[in-house]
Amino acid sequence: MKKDTDKLFGNLSDEDAERIASRYPVGDKKQRDRIFNEIERRVEGGHTSEDIDVSGVEAYRPRIYLKVISAAAALVLAAGAAVGGGYLLRGRNNNFTAEPSSDVIEETEATAETTAAPTTEEQTTEPGVPTEEQLLELLNSRSYDDYQQLNIGYTMVSENGVSTERGLAKRDMVTGNESMVKKWSHNAEYYKNFSDEDLADWGIDLDNVESIYTSNEMFMYKDLYICVYGSSDKNFIDQYEVTDRKDSVFDTPNVFASPCNFYSEVVLEEINTGKYEIQEISGGATFLGRDCTSARLFCPSVTEYEQKMGRGGVRIFDEEYVDEVQLDILVDNETGLILWFKDTQGEYTEEYSVDTLLFNEDAELPEDGAYIKERLSSCAPNTEETASYDLSILDETPDSENIG
Structure with a gap:
């Protein structure tokens, strides 16, 4: 072991x-x-x-x-x-709900009027509506390197609204520094199968469940990767680990593009490897005030896709499991980024929504050495190796003072 x-x-x-x-x-x-x-x-x-x-x-x-x-x-x-x-085994807007943003126009709602598997229909070629080939080209045209500074914040609601993950990523091409903060929480439904005794031992108050969370704060600062593990549990002392940045999956190739970080990247990979059939494409949608293209995609068999990818298929323990998956997405027409998606598998849904998208001078810079040092002052190192790691680089002059 x-x-x-x-x-x-x-x-x-x-x-x-x-x-x-x-x-x-x-x-x-x-x-x-x-x-x-x-x-x-x-x-x-x-x-x-x-x-x-x-x-x-x-x-x-x-x-x-x-x-x-x-x-x-x-x-x-x-x-x-x-x-x-x-x-x-498989984030920042506190007012987020499990329903699409009100910025998603009626046309998007019309394309998602049912969670049943859609029938295959010939794609129309309405003026201003991209073809399937053009949509794929738009999706794959996104480039995180096009912006000197970039912030993307998101909320991921899973288990039909039971669990929520909120994340915020920042990148500065000038200094090369990046950061990623993730925060996880649940509603009372999540704890329903735990005993009162267990909940008491864990200090969980179901009347105040919104204050219960765990978090990861990840800093890619110069040559360092630092991760702080936090919790609302007062009995848990926040801990941190330090490694060389080149060894971190969160920096491969950057904080946005790695599938280990952004669910939209995972969705795009699945689209590119043939998991989904594009069923409908519509133009004229808006999200976060940005012009978008909406699309509905469909996977007739997750099991067959997993086998095709050489992962040996899957074993299902849920009698109500549905092998078909419907995916509705909104794609930013300017950047090619997926700003929203809803994945529907029977009665089970997961929904991703970008709630922060800031470029260049409008974006916040990743946390600097002084902030990171202060954050670590209230944490304990997770290993002896971390405790002995040289963090003197955090004391150096801030990068912003060395530019120009």
Whole structure:
């Protein structure tokens, strides 16, 4: 176990992993062990339909977001607990709901009037409406390197609104610094299967559930990758890890483009590898005040797609599982970015929505060395290696003073 743990968590010991897991409401020890073992299999990329056995954790669904797991996060158990066992095996606007923004015009609502699988129809060629080829070209034209500074904030609502992830990424091409903050929370529905005794042990007040969260704050500062693991649990001391930036998956190739960070990138990869058939394309939509193209896509069989990708298919523990997936998206006509999508699999939905999109002088810069140093002052290093890491670079003159 220790050998496999080292591959996944670096220098994190079994004792530390167990201690961390015990702080988070993911069930009993057997349940946590199942989740831990499944993370190992998925990070190493060797899971198949034969070796996935996580019944008792939560029904596994073959979501497109399975790969959104960070092997670099030494406290990934904490993040996994935050978004729920099922999500693990697979943000900034506090007023966000599980319904599309009111900025999505009526035409978009018309294309999503039913969650049933759409029938295949010949695509129309209305004036101003891109063809399938043009839509794919638009999607693949997006470039995060086109802007000296860029901020993208998003909210991801899963489990039909039970769990919420909010994230904010910042990038500065001038200094090369980047940052990514993720925060996970749940509503009361998430905790319904836990006993009152367990909830009391974890200090969870269901009357104040909106204040319960876990978070990862990731800083790509000069040659460093620093991640702070936070929690609303007053008994948990925030911890941090430090590694060389080149070893971080969050910097490959940048904080936006890596599929480990942005769900829209995962969606685009699935589109490009043939998971979906494009059913409808419509123009004239708006989102965040920006002109968009809306599209509906359909996957007739997730299982067949997984097999085609050489992942051995999937094993389903949910009797109500639906193999078909409908995907509705809004694409920014200027940048090619996916600003909103809703993934529907039977009665199960996940919805992603960009709530912050700022360019150049309108964007906030990533956190500087002084901010990071102050943040670390209230944290404990997660390993001895982290404790001995040279952080003197944080004391150097801010990059903004060295420019020009």
